[in-house]
Amino acid sequence: MPRLHASAGFGALLALLLIIGFGAWRYDGFISEYNILTVLRYNSMFALVGLGMCFVIMTGGIDLSVGSVAALSSVVAAYLSPYGLIPGLLGGLAAGLAAGIINGFIISKMKILPFIATLATMLAASGVALLLSNQQSVPASYDTNFMALGQGDFALYAPEWVNGEDAGFFGAVIRIFLGFPIPAWIALFAYFLGSLILNRTAFGRHVLAVGGGEEASRLMGLPTDRTIFLVYVMSGFLAGMAGVILAAQFGAGQPIEGVGWELFAIASVVVGGTLLTGGKGSVGATLVGTLLLGILFTVLNFENGMGWISLSAYWQSVLRGGFLLVVVILQSRLTRSAAAA
Amino acid sequence: MATAEPFLSMQGINKSFGNIPALIDASLEVREGEVMALIGQNGAGKSTMIKVLNGFSRKDAGTITVNGAPWAATSPEMAQRGGISTIFQEINLIPFRSVTENIYLGREIKTRLGLLDLRAMQAGARKLLAEFDIDVDVRRPLGEFSTAIQQMVAIARAVSFDARLVIMDEPTSSLDETEVGVLFETIRRLKAKRVAVVFVSHKLDELYAVCDRVTVMRDGRTVAVSTMADMTKLQLVATMLGRDLAEVRRAGATAFTEGTRTIGEELLSVQDLAVGRRVSDASLSVRRGEIVGLAGLLGAGRTETARAIYGASPHEKGSIRLEGKETDFTAPADAIKAGIGFCSEDRKHEGIIPGMSVRENLTLALLPALSRAGIVDESRQREIVLRFIKEIGIKCSSPEQKIRELSGGNQQKVLLARWLCMNPKLLILDEPTRGIDVGAKAEIQRLIRKLADDGLGVLMISSEIEEIVEGSDRVFVLRDGKMTAEFDGEAINEPAVMGAMAHGHGEVA
Ligand SMILES: Nc1ncnc2c1ncn2[C@@H]1O[C@H](COP(=O)(O)OP(=O)(O)OP(=O)(O)O)[C@@H](O)[C@H]1O
Numbered sequence: 001m002p003r004l005h006a007s008a009g010f011g012a013l014l015a016l017l018l019i020i021g022f023g024a025w026r027y028d029g030f031i032s033e034y035n036i037l038t039v040l041r042y043n044s045m046f047a048l049v050g051l052g053m054c055f056v057i058m059t060g061g062i063d064l065s066v067g068s069v070a071a072l073s074s075v076v077a078a079y080l081s082p083y084g085l086i087p088g089l090l091g092g093l094a095a096g097l098a099a100g101i102i103n104g105f106i107i108s109k110m111k112i113l114p115f116i117a118t119l120a121t122m123l124a125a126s127g128v129a130l131l132l133s134n135q136q137s138v139p140a141s142y143d144t145n146f147m148a149l150g151q152g153d154f155a156l157y158a159p160e161w162v163n164g165e166d167a168g169f170f171g172a173v174i175r176i177f178l179g180f181p182i183p184a185w186i187a188l189f190a191y192f193l194g195s196l197i198l199n200r201t202a203f204g205r206h207v208l209a210v211g212g213g214e215e216a217s218r219l220m221g222l223p224t225d226r227t228i229f230l231v232y233v234m235s236g237f238l239a240g241m242a243g244v245i246l247a248a249q250f251g252a253g254q255p256i257e258g259v260g261w262e263l264f265a266i267a268s269v270v271v272g273g274t275l276l277t278g279g280k281g282s283v284g285a286t287l288v289g290t291l292l293l294g295i296l297f298t299v300l301n302f303e304n305g306m307g308w309i310s311l312s313a314y315w316q317s318v319l320r321g322g323f324l325l326v327v328v329i330l331q332s333r334l335t336r337s338a339a340a341a
Numbered sequence: 342m343a344t345a346e347p348f349l350s351m352q353g354i355n356k357s358f359g360n361i362p363a364l365i366d367a368s369l370e371v372r373e374g375e376v377m378a379l380i381g382q383n384g385a386g387k388s389t390m391i392k393v394l395n396g397f398s399r400k401d402a403g404t405i406t407v408n409g410a411p412w413a414a415t416s417p418e419m420a421q422r423g424g425i426s427t428i429f430q431e432i433n434l435i436p437f438r439s440v441t442e443n444i445y446l447g448r449e450i451k452t453r454l455g456l457l458d459l460r461a462m463q464a465g466a467r468k469l470l471a472e473f474d475i476d477v478d479v480r481r482p483l484g485e486f487s488t489a490i491q492q493m494v495a496i497a498r499a500v501s502f503d504a505r506l507v508i509m510d511e512p513t514s515s516l517d518e519t520e521v522g523v524l525f526e527t528i529r530r531l532k533a534k535r536v537a538v539v540f541v542s543h544k545l546d547e548l549y550a551v552c553d554r555v556t557v558m559r560d561g562r563t564v565a566v567s568t569m570a571d572m573t574k575l576q577l578v579a580t581m582l583g584r585d586l587a588e589v590r591r592a593g594a595t596a597f598t599e600g601t602r603t604i605g606e607e608l609l610s611v612q613d614l615a616v617g618r619r620v621s622d623a624s625l626s627v628r629r630g631e632i633v634g635l636a637g638l639l640g641a642g643r644t645e646t647a648r649a650i651y652g653a654s655p656h657e658k659g660s661i662r663l664e665g666k667e668t669d670f671t672a673p674a675d676a677i678k679a680g681i682g683f684c685s686e687d688r689k690h691e692g693i694i695p696g697m698s699v700r701e702n703l704t705l706a707l708l709p710a711l712s713r714a715g716i717v718d719e720s721r722q723r724e725i726v727l728r729f730i731k732e733i734g735i736k737c738s739s740p741e742q743k744i745r746e747l748s749g750g751n752q753q754k755v756l757l758a759r760w761l762c763m764n765p766k767l768l769i770l771d772e773p774t775r776g777i778d779v780g781a782k783a784e785i786q787r788l789i790r791k792l793a794d795d796g797l798g799v800l801m802i803s804s805e806i807e808e809i810v811e812g813s814d815r816v817f818v819l820r821d822g823k824m825t826a827e828f829d830g831e832a833i834n835e836p837a838v839m840g841a842m843a844h845g846h847g848e849v850a
């Protein structure tokens with residue numbers, strides 16, 4: 001079935017299933033409700049950042065600023081959290097949006113290379129976040145329901161019986177469904193919209209066209225500058241959302257968080273089979289990529305927890321890098337053999 | 342015919358790049374429902390004129406009016422909305438994206454919800470292409486199809502905009518005769534709908550077949566405007582080149598002159614070759630000092646055969662011998678070392694490195710030979726570059742000019758020079774004169790002949806029968822991946838070669 005092989009992210013999906021299978025086989029509690037929900041909650045931030053990065057990369061660009069923009073927006077959101085969930089949310093989103101607009105403007109209008117432009121905003125956003133917060137983490141308010149954005153779920157609304165001993169399969173499904181973390185809902189919704197935008201709107205097709213040939217797109221009369229502008233705005237907005245979740249999940253704005261997020265996001269996009277040079281890519285595969293990297297992290301934690309060996313953070317890094325490489329090679333092999341078939 | 346007001350009027354157009362003028366007081370007028378030929382040597386300014394019109398480039402001076410109103414398109418997008426759509430000289434579509442997308446990008450069909458109506462677009466694309474006699478899976482990436490299909494898709498896209506003026510910058514350079522026929526039919530249909538067409542081509546016969554009038558450009562100026570019928574081919578060429586009529590008449594159709602032919606021993610021998618899906622059974626040979634023509638319709642497998650010889654594609658069956666020794670090239674680098682040069686037909690993707698200078702592009706393949714211990718002998722490099730610029734008349738401001746700033750035809754000349762300067766034993770030329778003006782074409786053909794007379798073996802692929810027939814000492818004909826005929830000496834003539842290309846008749850090799 002060459003079509004199946006060729007579809008973006010097949011290699012990543014395969015790896016994801018393998019690693020989940022491995023985890024389930026080796027560790028107790030890996031497939032527990034608690035572990036699943038924790039993984040989802042934590043990785044929803046990376047999923048959002050990865051989605052923005054995916055659009056940027058599909059135009060052939062790069063956004064290095066996502067991590068520090070998320071940090072900045074977490075600080076802003078935390079400061080505004082005493083006024084309620086909505087002000088906190090909107091504040092954080094606005095910070096991300098502003099960064100995205102600045103990136104988009106510099107890149108599409110002033111024709112500065114994305115790498116350079118977003119490197120500059122990365123440093124600037126980080127600086128602003130540290131200034132605003134006096135280099136301290138900024139506690140978010142527990143008096144409002146702001147934290148729900150990072151930690152909440154709808155389990156409260158579950159009817160009595162699903163928690164009972166005899167809830168059965170159906171009850172369990174409802175329980176998990178309602179226990180699904182709010183940030184994961186947000187990420188899921190974002191991916192649904194993102195996939196719709198990519199596949200079913202003119203803007204989405206223009207993103208791929210610009211990445212596949214900017215000059216040709218311009219000659220075809222496509223609004224290339226606007227398209228490029230918008231992907232950075234999107235990326236900034238999503239990084240802002242991730243920042244809000246960050247603040248709500250850890251109960252504080254984190255000015256020094258977000259270091260390396262951009263690399264993690266790039267990795268999940270690339271593992272999903274999206275071309276770094278642009279023009280080809282998939283939103284769903286990016287989600288798979290994010291989950292793959294996130295679950296890999298969990299597996300390493302479980303391994304440490306088994307007590308046989310103790311992997312230092314450095315060794316974990318090495319292992320993750322190696323694994324990443326294997327997946328990327330697998331992915332390119334699969335695509336190539338499908339192309340030859 | 343004689344409407345008082347032309348549909349398009351461009352007057353006194355000036356345009357310089359840096360301080361080098363590309364257009365000097367150039368003009369162009371096109372009436373409604375008229376097909377206007379725009380011709381001139383490589384670098385005469387045709388494409389620049391077009392880019393000024395559709396807003397891709399900004400003019401320095403001059404006025405443009407469309408339907409009597411001032412025209413101020415600042416981008417191809419605006420021009421398109423204003424009713425002028427363009428097929429650019431180099432195919433400018435997105436290879437990764439599907440055929441449908443390439444047709445509908447920028448004016449997608451949407452459902453009531455504002456989402457893309459994929460089904461409607463696919464149906465539309467299929468219907469549109471059917472008008473061009475093309476039946477392909479419109480969901481596949483465009484890059485999977487041949488250059489000709491891609492070109493037809495570009496044409497279909499431009500035509501489908503309901504434009505009032507369609508500009509075609511060398512649309513036929515990668516089409517075969519049937520496809521050109523389909524294109525002409527389209528042009529006539531446009532004409533019937535009172536749409537105006539500007540048609541750029543270096544193939545004079547085509548101009549006489551479809552055009553009503555002709556505008557001739559030379560060195561950035563408009564030097565003549567006339568109805569097609571009032572100008573003979575010779576007059577056209579003479580005006581274009583700025584030469585004397587008598588002088589042009591003497592030169593003949595192609596410049597492959599009869600020289601002293603000393604054909605040596607066998608250089609290349611290919612037996613029962615099979616390559617990929619396209620080539621199943623190809624045999625041919627080239628001797629020293631011989632120009633061998635490889636004829637065939639588009640898709641017959643000519644390029645694939647050449648690529649296999651050059652080590653760029655692996656062959657599944659058969660043998661390739663160079664000077665009697667079986668070759669085992671795994672990469673073009675091996676072939677180059679063994680003395681084979683290959684000038685690709687796809688200059689945009691396989692040939693030029695746009696951001697590099699003419700000098701660098703020209704000597705790219707020669708660098709290993711030019712350098713000692715990794716240091717390039719720059720004085721020798723410059724000497725070679727200058728010699729070729731002069732010898733085949735490459736029009737550039739200096740050897741340091743970026744190649745992407747050259748006109749299409751001049752880029753082709755640089756590529757050719759890249760291989761000529763290598764002094765190869767065997768040179769494979771895939772469409773060596775595509776997009777090259779009549780003057781330079783003669784120069785190049787003369788050069789090829791001269792090199793062959795000096796002992797070079799040449800394998801020449803060309804879609805121009807004239808070039809094959811007049812230029813070759815021997816002709817092989819490929820049809821559907823099989824070698825179907827071989828012609829030698831006196832037996833080479835147009836009807837015979839054409840017959841073998843189409844039906845496979847002829848003396849079987
Ligand atoms: N971007 C550019 N920068 C500098 N010079 C340029 C640029 N574009 C075109 N030129 C120069 O302008 C002149 C006219 O080029 P143009 O492409 O209009 O020629 P043309 O008539 O279309 O030729 P061809 O038949 O080869 O396509 C050439 O000398 C070319 O080198």
Ligand SMILES: [Mg+2]
Nearest residue numbers: 388430748749
């Ligand atoms: Mg041109």
